[in-house]
Amino acid sequence: MKLTFARHYRGLAATAVVGLLATVALAASSSPPPAAEPSLATNLPTGPMEMPDEWMTAQRLSDGSTSLSVTQYANARSQANQLAVRTKNSYRKLGNQEWDFFGPLNIGGRVPDLVVDPQVPDQLFIAAASGGVWKSSDAGDTFTPVWPDSWSQPIGALAMTSDGVLFAGTGEAQPGGGSITFGGDGIYRSTDRGGSWERVGLTDSHAIGRLAIDPTNEDRIFAAASGNLFIPGGERGVYLSEDGGDNWRQVLAPLNDTTGATEVIIDPSNPNRVYAAMWDHLREPHQRTYGGPGSSLWRSNDGGETWQRMTNGLPTDADQGRWGLAVAANNPQRLYAYVGTAIGPFRAFYRSDNGGDSWTLMPVNANQASQSTFSWWFGKIWVDPADADHLFLMGVNLMRSTNGAQSFSSVRGPHADQHVMRWDPKVPGRVYLGNDGGVYRSEQNGAAGWVKATDERYTQFYTVDVAETDPSLKVAGAQDNGCNRGYNGRLGPWEAIGCGDGLQTIIHPENPNIVFGCSQYGSCYRSENAGGTPRQTIGTGQTTSQRRNWLTPLLFDPNDPNVMYYAGNILNRSTDNGRTWTPISPDLTNGGPNDPSGYPWGTITTVAVAPSDSNTLYVGTDDGKVWWTRDLGATWNEVNSAQLPGTWVTRIAVNPKDAKIAYATFSAFRSGSSRAHVLMTRDGGQTWSNIGQGLPDAPVNSIVPTSDGLLMVGTDVGVFLSAWNGGEWAALGKNLPQAPVMYLRYHEPSRQLTAATFGRGIYDVSVPSCPASSTKLPLKNPGVGVVGVLNSCR
Incomplete structure (x- = not known):
């Protein structure tokens, strides 16, 4: 499907969706017991989703399943353990890398x-x-x-x-x-x-x-x-x-x-x-x-x-x-x-x-x-x-x-x-x-x-970002613990920088004093004080969308940090570093089904801009759609659904050197089917192939390609690495606790990979340099992967 989008498009007014974790004013009562049961309160705040379990569950049930079982996760962890053993035997340089706990202690x-x-x-x-x-x-x-x-x-x-x-x-x-x-x-x-x-x-x-x-x-x-x-x-x-x-x-x-x-x-x-x-x-x-x-x-x-x-x-x-x-x-x-x-x-x-x-x-x-x-x-x-x-x-x-x-x-x-x-x-x-x-x-x-307590290393994080100017500067969004700033080094104290539930958090690539933080449903801010006040509001009223995901995408154009993107069910673009916004797409979702007390389906879940071409963008949605544009949104092309697994698109990333090479990751389980967790396109989005064979059968939450030909994914059961075109996968590092890895952030100059875990805080690992990955890329063979490519990591 191809959609041509006029730049003068006027979107419908967006509706605000408010989380229900606000503090309520409370008063004591000394009246005697009533004679009958009190009537139920009718003035409590309402909304389509009070708790993030709806968001977490909706992703993992997006394949049409009606249940998530312990057996599924046990099988996936067993596959991850087997992969770790093979990695230590075949690619010791990868398997022996140590994950280090970065923080926080005090959240x-x-x-x-x-x-x-x-x-x-x-x-x-x-x-x-x-x-x-x-x-x-x-x-x-x-x-x-x-x-x-x-x-x-x-x-x-x-x-x-x-x-x-x-x-x-x-x-x-x-x-x-x-x-x-x-x-x-x-x-x-x-x-x-x-x-x-x-x-x-x-x-x-x-x-x-x-x-x-x-x-x-x-x-x-x-x-x-x-x-x-x-x-x-x-x-x-x-x-x-x-x-x-x-x-x-x-x-x-x-x-x-x-x-x-x-x-x-x-x-x-x-x-x-x-x-x-x-x-x-x-x-x-x-x-x-x-x-x-x-x-x-x-x-x-x-x-x-x-x-x-x-x-x-x-x-x-x-x-x-x-x-x-x-x-x-x-x-x-x-x-x-x-x-x-x-x-x-x-x-x-x-x-x-x-x-x-x-x-x-x-x-x-x-x-x-x-x-x-x-x-x-x-x-x-x-x-x-x-x-x-x-x-x-x-x-x-x-x-x-x-x-x-x-x-x-x-x-x-x-x-x-x-x-x-x-x-x-x-x-x-x-x-x-x-x-x-x-x-x-x-x-x-x-x-x-x-x-x-002063030392509690069990924070549930959704996202993390790392300053390009200094990888020891981090911001992260935590479940029911807001947006947080870790600018005091490893194990140093973190500071709260607003938000309800902390979702997307990002640092300006050139100025770490400029920080953006988001609460649930895209209620975001812009700060020039490293997340502190004053803060400029971003979200409803400043952007155009009718629905916004619990974790609303907010990102910089890697070619120009003054250009930013914000997505509800419509993609918005800013050219002045988030101060003003303009819609550049129509509704890119199906918009349902929706239950007033359930997850609000029909939102964009991920956006990626090609580092080598700002006019090329890719978009994924919660209802399993993938879109691409090569003309900055004037024309949108929908990927044929027959090529996709139909499940929640968790992340899209573009090859740092080639705008036509992109990767998409998906949640849910395969449950014995051939449904993909990782897809790759080499022709700018027209055709996609499954490169996730060999990964554990578990949701893939994040993906990072490197400029020297490596590809890393974060899953519910660990972090894994391959060559740029997939194939065989290896486990990356040891000592990473078995909490779901929700987000990966790679700092190219230092080769530091940072993982946000849902339950064990933030971890860093140094990604080994494997020169063979950049000198022996098998340009036409999608199945070679690690074998014969990462020999220097043995």
Whole structure:
């Protein structure tokens, strides 16, 4: 298809799409409990996508699949490991390169669970959402990894016996922030505080919401198995091990095959009494159902052998989302519970004073709950072990009550989006908190004085850029942690430079004081103070588009940094370094299908400008289209869909020396098909061939061609290298943790490759110089690749 675009084209007015992670003003209420359940809030902010899980998942389901399985990732990691072995044997110079952690230390990332070591003073362990298990021996100030880098990194739950046996449940029960695409493969046990691990069961649980150990018999361990968010069935419900984790049996089955357990709690005064929360939830390619008839609360009075559903005073209709549940340690008859609706907003808060026999509706409204439209993102209540009236409700803000849930007020200090609190029984008043910003500690019983950890190397990054003038200057966009500037060298402190979720971030090629940063849906800025204020707004109102991707492309023309491009569903161009913009394309997408509560399909996901010809541009979209123009947008040519895999186009890059050679990468899995992850054109976009044979079957997120004939890709399971025309692939370097590599940035003068990982921060590696790649390019043979070309890397 060819489209001719008139330069006087007038686009439709763009609509703003606002993320829902803003802080809401909160006020405490001291009114008595209402007689009836409060009406649902109707004035909460709305939008097509609250959380980045929609963006992460939409890419990986863009092949039409309805599920993402642990097996797919396990197979891909196995292929990556085999490729690494072959590389070390055949191309030692490539395989032996060391990836170095660049930073940051001081940002952190989502922490869904933590445990305090009952024996060792000041020691705790935390679960990083997609970054493994970490240990602190200095009261939560600094953390070191105790989970193998080469293993899958998502962790959902932790528990520890009184003598230090540590259990980790893999996979997160919070379906957001990308974590739902990286499920777990069961429960692991460490008898030496994280020094070594063995898997002990529930391999088909996908996500573990909670682990609970019987304090009177620590061989008895309960697990809340949440199940696969995409595939009904599997290991779901509450499981019990009576031999320290060696064997497990289901003791509470869910009401249907889309329900799993998210909570299991043992009464500290009566281990025969056990409570559980069940959640009915399913994620499909174009919609999510985060509630239903399976959502419910349960109690057992015989150690988990039989269970009764708690209903006296609780709702029994199907409009129940995720339940949060807590038991007061110093008064176990006191229970607290809250529930959301099936579509996400907070619904109601309850209290029981008789161990769950009956429940009273409490006067907690949506603002006090601080859960916006995604109550399913939190799912926890924590009670002061010494005071049953002192409790904390997890939400966007940390909410605190001192009167038994009669009212709540916001606690100042911590980062947004709360998940876990634990009291240190060895130090009165010491509380630890895990949220989307990492780990915090309070010595004031959680009421105030929150101090953030200083060394947390588990940040989830979407993008990274490197200054051409100095590769030690970096900016990067992080999930729920904004845009950040790393201008203080390796391991130096990073500074926040705005944004909500941090998405595209770029540095002016000639002046590192000029920095651009973007929040979700293309809300971007231009700064002449290295990301600091004042900032000029870019996005809705300055550019023309009707839809904008969660990660909206923003880039420089490599031939002229005053020329820039910004893409929604229409490509915009600036000739004055981002100050003003003009549309240079029509809508380059299909524009659907769209679900108001799902991902907004029909956006441009990647743009590339030929370094050797500014008139040649390539564009890829979320609905699988690729376009090219050789006349700066006057005429647009669509690549025949029969040549493309039809999946989400993650990145396009152009050969540094030849505008007719370009590369496109794609998300999703092949799942046994011949669908390509990497395509190449040699004739300016007219025909494309698959050069990704030999790569692991996993989404490819980024691609970088070098001027001396190398080609590097970042995938969900590592970084790989080939010659300019593909063929055989080699693993690049060692010691890169198995977190997804979302973005690559190559600094040609220093040969430094920088990787942004989703869960383990920013890493650098030096790319070996392989002269054969530039002197023996097999110009007409697309299958030679590494073999015979990278001999100098042996």
